[in-house]
Amino acid sequence: MNQKIVIIGGVAAGPKTAARVKRLLPGAEVLIIDQDSLISYGGCGIPYYVSGEVSDEQELRDTSFHMTRDESFFARAKGVTVRTRTRALAINRQAKTVLVQKLDDGSREEIPYDQLVLATGSRPNVLPIPGADLDGVFTISDLHQAIAIKDRIVRGEVKRAVIIGGGAIGIEMAEAFVDLWHMEATILEYMPQLLPRLVDWDFAGMLEYHLAAKGVVVHTNEAATRIEGEKGKVKRVVTPRRSLEADLVVMAVGVRARSELATEAGLLVSPQGNIVVNERMQTSDPNIYAAGDCIAVVNRLTGKSGIAPMGSLANKEGRIVADNLAGIPTRYRGWVGSFVLKAFDSCIGATGLSLEAARAEGFKAAAVTTAQSDRAHFFPTQSVIPLRLIFDLNSRRLLGVQGFGPMGDAVLARIDAAAALLQQDATIDDVSQVEMAYAPPFATALDALNATGNVADNLAAGRLRYVDTRDFLNWMEDFANRPDWVALDIRHPSEAEILAAKFGAEKWRTIPYIEIRERYRELPDDKTMLIICDAGTRSSEIQIFLDSVGLQNNLVLGGGLNLIRRLGADWL
Structure with a gap:
């Protein structure tokens, strides 16, 4: 039978x-x-x-x-x-x-x-708020819902959309409304950041800044409390802070x-x-x-x-x-949590745990951030991709990797490689040594992922000390009240001296990378120096040198100004 x-x-x-x-x-x-x-x-x-x-x-x-x-x-x-x-x-x-x-x-x-x-x-969650059943409130539950949304747009019935939920679906829908249809789109996320617990706050911040530049309005730390309508049709979404006019609402709050x-x-x-x-x-x-x-x-x-x-x-x-x-004994070992997300002409991806999630799970977790070239620096299409690696300080076990960069293969390739390593219980030493395919149009000789593993090794071994990105930004907001910190900008004078002129030469010291070994005696020994370059690579090298000559009160800005620039700092 x-x-x-x-x-x-x-x-x-x-x-x-x-x-x-x-x-x-x-x-x-x-x-x-x-x-x-x-x-x-x-x-x-x-x-x-x-x-x-x-x-x-x-x-x-x-x-x-x-x-x-x-x-x-x-x-x-x-x-x-x-x-x-x-x-x-x-x-x-x-x-x-x-x-x-x-x-x-x-x-x-x-x-x-x-x-x-x-x-x-699965079925989509529906928030238990007044107005959730109004005509024009959708969940992305099946293809029928998508067809109905697009039909309304094509008929010219939708000019303003509010997306409740800043996860992947919410972000993708916001792009869909803005990119082709030139609609007004607003994302409401009740957590402090987009993609909560999937990526760390600064990677979410880079995404939020990029979405804003493309015309998507984002409100974090803000929940929808009710949806109002007229004659049974949605008209606005109300939060404790504002009222948002809407012809269409997408509820993307999980499943x-x-x-x-x-x-x-x-x-x-x-x-x-x-x-x-x-x-x-x-x-x-x-x-x-x-x-x-x-x-x-x-x-x-x-x-x-x-x-x-x-x-x-x-x-x-x-x-x-x-x-x-069929009688073929096959085991399913679970997942590590990998994703990649298109956001207009950029993308963000991650695998494993964020730093926040890792610490919440009881790991003695640390993270390093780099801003590496996605392919050979001399290749015409080269771009910089910020990468973050999360690991356990005790075991050196890899816990997660995040990436942000231009739409294409660069971020995806590093996330996929890291996902495979995570499934093998890899350490940061494995990340340093994993073999990645190389040719100048695709990668650097020492791949960006390998380099990030090397930085993690330096941090774990005590050869590297970081200033937290949030602490750095807070200092920049109110540096007049923090005279104990000074910036040491080692970039080319044509770049560094612009900020020195803006913030003052005493607060923003400039000595080119190539001249540090000759001029280090000019540096103060009674202040904490924040060593700054574009990516953090030269800064870490200078940190080791300054330590060797007794100027050990210094910290490196991981990811350098490449990361800060992508967060939308208005002083850059």
């Missing part, structure tokens, strides 16, 4: 499981059930459909060879039966059946299974697992509502598997589990489910 495999959910993990199972078990009877009419689409591409970069929603549903992934495609190309507009109502584990309802006529049916796969995904079926069937579900699975993706019932946004995924750095709503992970998990269904 052929194996009967029933899959509930048809967006990412479900179709991946089905297609892989049929390759491994061609004789298996595989059925996908989904309550929607649209299946197997690239949900992560929704903001780019709204922006117009993806011209037609059909492209999100097509394969790379231009065939639409619908019921007919799965039946004819994959040998998989798909039943859309069919809702799973209950699981009978003893009888091994699923009760379903056809949404078009209301009829019900019991479907038998040998193995069941739950790929029920939660669709785990009701699992809970009602008596399967083990985490306190957060995620379906608990083992390394083979089995639930507490060995005949029922689960994958995708609905499951509890273990973070390999912290050992804690939580929701991980990523299409990339859902596809990996679906393949692992299929392997185990």
Whole structure:
């Protein structure tokens, strides 16, 4: 008798499981059930459909060879039966059946299974505030919502949009509204920064400054308290500080697992509502598997589990489910938390833990920041990419890497390499020595990631002392009241002397890098010197020299003025 495999959910993990199972078990009877009419689409591409970069929603549903992934495609190309507009109502584990309802006529049916796969995904959170149900308030929950948003824009009904939530989806939607449609877009984030806990405050600050330069208004530390409308349609979003006029509101405040079926069937579900699975993706019932946004995924750095709503992970998990269904013992070891985000002509990415998150998890965490060339300095398209590396001071274990730079391959390449290292429990020594592909159009001979690992080694060994970026900026705001600190600018005089003229030669000392060894006796020994260059590399070298001649009261500005400039300092 052929194996009967029933899959509930048809967006990412479900179709991946089905297609892989049929390759491994061609004789298996595989059925996908989904309550929607649209299946197997690239949900992560929704903001780019709204922006117009993806011209037609059909492209999100097509394969790379231009065939639409619908019921007919799965039946004819994959040998998989798909039943859309069919809702799973209950699981009978003893009888091994699923009760379903056809949404078009209301009829019900019991479907038998040998193995069941739950790929029920997640649903967006909706803030419990007045006006959340007004016409014109959207969540990015499915392709239908995206089509409705774009239809309103095309009809000229939307000039001003407010996005509640400064995570990845919120930022992508803001870009979508501003870049092509030239709308007014405002992001509200109740945490102190964008991408909270994903990146550190200064990397979020670089992103916020860049968004503002492109026309996106960002308000952090500010929550929406109500949404007001007229005649049932949204008109404004109100916060404790302001009222924002809006023709459309996108609520992008996270997601939660669709785990009701699992809970009602008596399967083990985490306190957060995620379906608990083992390394083979089995639930507490060995005949029922689960994958995708609905499951509890273990973070390999912290050992804690939580929701991980990523299409990339859902596809990996679906393949692992299929392997185990086919008798190929395959383990899922969890994730480290990697992402990359397009923001107009720039991008930001990270993997692992931010410094704040690492310390909250109990690590004795430290961080270094560099501003390295993404390719050979003599190559015409060279750009500077700030990188941050977070590590544990006791074990030297790598905990995370963040990057910000121009849209392209540079940040992505370093984040991907760091993600692979994190999955191998790498140390900062491994980062220093990891082999990276090199050619001048793509990288430097000593890659930016290697160089950042070297800086971390210097900090861990006590050969480097930093001034915190926030402390430096605070000093610049009120340096008249901090006479114990002075800047030592070692850049070329044509650059350094502009700031010396602005802030005074006594407060902003300038000695070119090439002349320090000859002129160090001119430096004060009764003040803390903040050694400043463009990237921090020359500064760290000068710090070691000054230490050797007894001028040890000094600190390096990590990332140099390249980092400060990207934070929008108005004095630069």
